[in-house]
Amino acid sequence: MSELIRRTAADLSQLLSSGEVSSVEVTQAHLDRIAEVDGGVHAFLHVAGEKALADAAAVDAARAAGEELGPLAGVPIAVKDVMTTQGLPTTAGSKMLEGWIPPYDATVVRKLREARLVTLGKTNMDEFAMGSSTEHSAYGPTRNPWALDRIPGGSGGGSSAALAAFEAPLATGTDTGGSIRQPASVTGTVGVKPTYGAVSRYGLIALASSLDQAGPCARTVLDTALLHEVMAGHDPLDSTSLSGGYPDVVAAARAGATQGIAGMKIGVIRELHGGDGGYQAGVMARFDESLALLTKAGAEIVEVSCPSFTAALAAYYLILPSEASSNLAKFDAMRYGLRVGPAGVEAPSAEQVMAATRAAGFGDEVKRRIILGTYALSSGYYDAYYGSAQKVRTLIQRDFAAAFEQADVLVSPTSPTTAFKLGAKLDDPLSMYLQDVATIPANLAGVPGMSLPSGLADEDGLPAGIQLLAPAQADDRLYRVGAALEALLHEGWGGSILDKAQVLDAKTLEAVR
């Protein structure tokens, strides 16, 4: 195993710019690792080996020619399969789009290409980003590199597993209710949902447009910041793209790691502090230790109350299906993707073809949410369900505003539990939805959030995560506090938490193939 795969993106950036290694070497090392372990982990749906090596060689040539390159030029990245990639298959984890090769790049993907990152391939995900375990992918689940019989979180489980298995140093994700932060939490990696509108949604296959947000995934806070900087920025192709207010997240990450966070106020959210049960004891123990470390870093801990957060999950599971039922109406067998003729009908109408195609192309969770959304938006129920949920959204925004008057950053455990076993919650959608209870409020209000590893739970030795939340357009606070906490945690662990993960050898991998 090449040692290059264990390097952070920041390290690789230095090695590449000093000429100690080439992008081709780094890319090949990761492709070798994917070939070695991905049969067991299944983080990738598509690996673009030849294209990646060609792109890497082009970066090496540009560097040799003295061209000025950005800090991440030549560093490999894995891209969540919900982002359109010109010339590379894009399925959003669904049979509906099997074999589709988009004719254009999402803005995020274009930015990665312009910054000369090397795309290794597309990562597995819950179908159309609906799920918290990556078991709802039409192409089979991804496995958690910490324990291959466990889920890697969702919907971005493929991206997080690729990072934790050292198949890629960086990855992209999208977070509609926690799909970046929860997978980061259960795989011992770092994930950030930026402020709503900070990263363009153009070319992302939409789930719920008022909640979806693309963001960076990596193994350290600094790497996440470096990728965040590449992804963020105004995009005229997205009418909800922010036109300004992009803080310097890389400078904030560096400052946090070196200067601490003296004088900052950290608010513990009472309603997300395990009071109503459901939080695993080991997750809470690591969370409380992190609070002690934040105090050590110079912060003051205060308790804040956000009473409406207890209704956030309910509001989310009305708003999301409503928007999803509308967004997914375009998968109608007419212009792209799957087209299935109904059985036993000689000359079917368009409507019959649509119904048969959507029956064959969508999985159970997608159908469930489309029906739920259709119900919540239907005449007679609209005010009671969708309308009420939108009022809860107002209350949650007010709670955040009040809390941020008392604290600079808010904290909670990211996910109530560590990774559960594959299949454990598949027949119980409600129990699966509870995984996102702490992450959802940020999406409803549009504020940024980060998850970073807080340690291993005593019960099962699996990673737990701590979530940081900041006011809209103050993403830099997440990086400042996250980097300060990470530095102290790494000091205690003697390195990265991923050094404590199981070794993926032939025996462990063979057992699941």
Next chain:
Amino acid sequence: MPAISRDEVAHLAGLARIEMSPDELDRMAGQLDVILGAVAQVREVAGDDVPATSHPMPLVNVTRPDVPRAGLSAEQALAGAPAQQEQRFRVPRILEED
């Protein structure tokens, strides 16, 4: 009493253009009933005095100068079509013969 009946689910599946087998309808009706029971609390949380919020940021109309620019070619736009004919999407008929 269930919040949602099997017949209602069948009706909604029709509206959503998703064909469902009798077994699927049974299973879905049970699951949706549990989910709707859990989310019904939103009705009690906020009073009439609370305005609804549909989006995390205030939406404003965004315009750009009306300047022509190149788009996808016909071949590119049709590249993902399930069927095509004479540079057009070929779709199933929508009219009955009579």
